[in-house]
Amino acid sequence: MANIHDVARAAGVSIATVSRHLAGQRIRSTAAVDRAIAELDFRPNTSARGLRLGRHNTVAAIVPDISNPYFAQIVRGLEETIAPAGLRVVVASSNEDADTEVQLLNRLSDAVDAFVLVPAIESDATKLALERIALPTVLVDRVLHEESAFDVVVVDNAAGAELAARHLAGLGHTLLAIISGPQTSLPGRIRHEQFVAAAAEANVEIPERFRKIGQFTQDFGYEATRELLAEPERPTAIFVGNNLMAHGALKALNEAHIAVPAELSMLSFDDFALAELLNPPHSVISRPAGLEGQIAGERILHRLAQPDAPAVKRILPVSLTLRASTAPPPRTAP
Amino acid sequence: MANIHDVARAAGVSIATVSRHLAGQRIRSTAAVDRAIAELDFRPNTSARGLRLGRHNTVAAIVPDISNPYFAQIVRGLEETIAPAGLRVVVASSNEDADTEVQLLNRLSDAVDAFVLVPAIESDATKLALERIALPTVLVDRVLHEESAFDVVVVDNAAGAELAARHLAGLGHTLLAIISGPQTSLPGRIRHEQFVAAAAEANVEIPERFRKIGQFTQDFGYEATRELLAEPERPTAIFVGNNLMAHGALKALNEAHIAVPAELSMLSFDDFALAELLNPPHSVISRPAGLEGQIAGERILHRLAQPDAPAVKRILPVSLTLRASTAPPPRTAP
DNA sequence: TTGTATGCGTTATCAT
DNA sequence: ATGATAACGCATACAA
Numbered sequence: 001m002a003n004i005h006d007v008a009r010a011a012g013v014s015i016a017t018v019s020r021h022l023a024g025q026r027i028r029s030t031a032a033v034d035r036a037i038a039e040l041d042f043r044p045n046t047s048a049r050g051l052r053l054g055r056h057n058t059v060a061a062i063v064p065d066i067s068n069p070y071f072a073q074i075v076r077g078l079e080e081t082i083a084p085a086g087l088r089v090v091v092a093s094s095n096e097d098a099d100t101e102v103q104l105l106n107r108l109s110d111a112v113d114a115f116v117l118v119p120a121i122e123s124d125a126t127k128l129a130l131e132r133i134a135l136p137t138v139l140v141d142r143v144l145h146e147e148s149a150f151d152v153v154v155v156d157n158a159a160g161a162e163l164a165a166r167h168l169a170g171l172g173h174t175l176l177a178i179i180s181g182p183q184t185s186l187p188g189r190i191r192h193e194q195f196v197a198a199a200a201e202a203n204v205e206i207p208e209r210f211r212k213i214g215q216f217t218q219d220f221g222y223e224a225t226r227e228l229l230a231e232p233e234r235p236t237a238i239f240v241g242n243n244l245m246a247h248g249a250l251k252a253l254n255e256a257h258i259a260v261p262a263e264l265s266m267l268s269f270d271d272f273a274l275a276e277l278l279n280p281p282h283s284v285i286s287r288p289a290g291l292e293g294q295i296a297g298e299r300i301l302h303r304l305a306q307p308d309a310p311a312v313k314r315i316l317p318v319s320l321t322l323r324a325s326t327a328p329p330p331r332t333a334p
Numbered sequence: 335m336a337n338i339h340d341v342a343r344a345a346g347v348s349i350a351t352v353s354r355h356l357a358g359q360r361i362r363s364t365a366a367v368d369r370a371i372a373e374l375d376f377r378p379n380t381s382a383r384g385l386r387l388g389r390h391n392t393v394a395a396i397v398p399d400i401s402n403p404y405f406a407q408i409v410r411g412l413e414e415t416i417a418p419a420g421l422r423v424v425v426a427s428s429n430e431d432a433d434t435e436v437q438l439l440n441r442l443s444d445a446v447d448a449f450v451l452v453p454a455i456e457s458d459a460t461k462l463a464l465e466r467i468a469l470p471t472v473l474v475d476r477v478l479h480e481e482s483a484f485d486v487v488v489v490d491n492a493a494g495a496e497l498a499a500r501h502l503a504g505l506g507h508t509l510l511a512i513i514s515g516p517q518t519s520l521p522g523r524i525r526h527e528q529f530v531a532a533a534a535e536a537n538v539e540i541p542e543r544f545r546k547i548g549q550f551t552q553d554f555g556y557e558a559t560r561e562l563l564a565e566p567e568r569p570t571a572i573f574v575g576n577n578l579m580a581h582g583a584l585k586a587l588n589e590a591h592i593a594v595p596a597e598l599s600m601l602s603f604d605d606f607a608l609a610e611l612l613n614p615p616h617s618v619i620s621r622p623a624g625l626e627g628q629i630a631g632e633r634i635l636h637r638l639a640q641p642d643a644p645a646v647k648r649i650l651p652v653s654l655t656l657r658a659s660t661a662p663p664p665r666t667a668p
Numbered sequence: 669t670t671g672t673a674t675g676c677g678t679t680a681t682c683a684t
Numbered sequence: 685a686t687g688a689t690a691a692c693g694c695a696t697a698c699a700a
Contacts, residue, residue, distance in 0.1 A: 001444065003676090003677055003678085013686080014686065014688075015678085015688095016680085016686065016687055017685085017686060019679060020685090022678095022679095027685070028686085041466060043440060043443075043444070044677080045385070045678070046381075046444045047380075047381045047385040047390075047676085047677080047678090048676070048679090048692090049677080050380075050381035050692095051379070051381040051382050051385055051678075051691095051692050052680085052691080053679070060424075066406045066410065066425065067409075067410055072400045073401055075400055075427075076401055076427070090394075090426060091400065091425040091427075092423070092424060092425070093410070104422070106377055107422060109377075110379050110380045110381060111381065111445070132375060218607075247608060247611075250608070254610075272608075273552075273581055274581060274608045274612065276588075277581075277584050277585060278608065278611060278612065278613070279613035337692090337693055337694085338693065338695095347670080348670070348671045349694080350672080350696080351669085351671080354695090356694095356695090357696095360669080361670085378693080379692085379693050379694070381693080382692070382693035382694045383693080383694055383695080384676095384694095385676050385677065385678090385692090385693080385694075386693080387694085387695070388676085
């Protein structure tokens with residue numbers, strides 16, 4: 001690849017002049033330099049510029065699972081808002097693993113200007129790595145510690161879980177089950193706790209055997225649902241903590257030929273593409289994934305311009321999208 | 335951040351010794367250097383190393399749409415196979431736009447060692463950019479030109495489309511419709527052409543008004559299906575060219591209260607998460623997305639080790655996953 | 669085995 | 685407005 005010396009030689013000027021032109025300063029020989037740049041197909045070397053400047057015009061987005069469309073939408077929202085500012089985003093996946101996450105953070109730390117991180121779990125190692133690295137960072141969807149020194153963009157998980165519990169209890173269900181993600185992650189924990197609490201407030205106690213806690217995966221959703229269905233006394237409604245687990249739950253319900261919502265109601269967190277096309281259409285707590293990414297992008301932009309602005313926490317609203325997967329419980333016990 | 339000089343000073347050696355230790359050479363003062371590295375939390379600067387070495391231990395994956403789970407799976411497969419070799423992958427999305435794609439290629443070209451590219455369309459600009467850049471590149475899922483100088487990993491689109499056409503024709507359908515992606519992309523074109531050709535071979539001619547060509551998006555799938563349903567004489571079976579368009583088609587069918595497969599059969603390319611949970615379960619041509627990524631990774635590894643190995647083209651098999659969205663056509667015309 | 673010195677390509681400082 | 689040059693952090697050729 002041609003370098004700045006080649007361009008300078010071709011244009012008959014010094015490298016300083018070329019560099020100034022690149023930086024937008026007025027120079028005498030604009031035409032000649034432009035021609036040389038075009039002819040030689042010169043593009044400034046990223047590594048050299050990064051080394052010299054310490055800036056890279058890049059933000060890294062680290063998500064727990066790149067194949068979860070929900071995270072993909074966050075990334076798209078981020079991309080949309082920072083691209084106009086000349087920043088590119090590179091995405092990397094921690095695969096829900098804290099060690100991988102820390103490695104990624106470390107390896108990328110001197111190649112990017114900021115991080116948008118969806119943490120795998122609330123890991124102290126991650127928190128420490130981030131503090132050492134000391135780049136502008138916004139935590140999205142999950143956090144690292146209840147009170148955080150980082151910018152945070154989350155949704156109102158508590159409100160969502162309460163909405164779900166009240167809806168189900170309001171329908172008359174007294175045998176509620178819940179399938180939750182890791183309690184070491186904010187959405188996993190808050191959704192679980194608040195659903196249980198809101199149910200209790202509506203006078204329905206959720207027995208231990210109806211509380212399933214595991215991973216945010218389709219597999220866990222499937223297994224947990226099967227266990228629930230194997231109970232001598234089945235729940236009449238299930239609340240599921242995210243989209244992937246809901247896929248698994250749906251599969252288990254389908255295999256067991258459970259009539260939804262006639263025999264059993266189901267409600268889950270996170271909307272998904274085909275929810276309205278299922279039979280019956282699936283009710284969900286939906287949240288604005290793209291918007292989460294956009295706001296994260298705005299925070300990054302703001303913090304890049306103003307490095308020691310105080311940390312900000314944004315809580316985005318969720319809503320209950322009622323379709324047809326919930327109904328009052330069946331009249332008679334099996 | 336601490337640099338190599340700091341470490342050298344702390345350990346009482348020269349920077350060369352530290353550098354050698356980093357490179358795995360034996361040095362006398364291993365313990366002291368290791369301690370200094372740990373205490374100072376030293377990590378070699380990526381930009382400096384990249385500038386000096388011209389290598390970055392990074393491969394860039396550029397996909398048309400990061401929120402399409404199909405591409406996410408390709409990325410995961412890639413990640414799996416190259417991570418053990420110490421390579422990281424950064425993902426970027428071209429949003430199905432050739433200009434964005436070229437920009438991404440250029441901007442990343444001096445920060446990565448190789449590209450895994452799923453091209454947006456068959457763009458000469460992209461082809462030229464890639465040739466100029468001259469990094470190891472493997473094209474996945476789509477190509478840039480029929481005969482390529484790049485490594486290529488694709489699936490057998492022709493076989494898939496023929497499978498689909500023969501299945502539908504074999505059921506007795508004579509009014510077939512097809513919804514296809516851009517003819518400027520390999521999967522869009524091959525699936526379209528081969529489906530039409532295989533149908534013709536089975537003596538069913540697909541009229542012009544039953545051939546819808548557009549984008550690989552849910553929106554286009556939806557619109558095209560609505561147009562099809564608005565025809566005075568409707569098709570009795572529809573073949574849809576990818577997962578996103580299938581989502582749209584499903585939505586249109588659902589809204590119009592079309593009974594599938596009683597009134598109309600549907601078959602589409604690409605399996606998707608909830609296909610088996612729809613009513614009826616949806617039949618698809620499925621392809622090994624993760625495997626595509628893995629093989630791409632192997633090619634990258636191979637080519638990094640052996641830069642001028644001849645270009646290789648891998649064609650992966652597809653299969654017909656029959657569920658319940660197809661059936662013989664209804665007896666009587668509407 | 670170790671240290672010194674050079675260069676990778678760029679930006680910025682300092683003269684001019 | 686322009687040019688020569690130092691410096692960013694690292695790896696290595698060369699000398700010891």
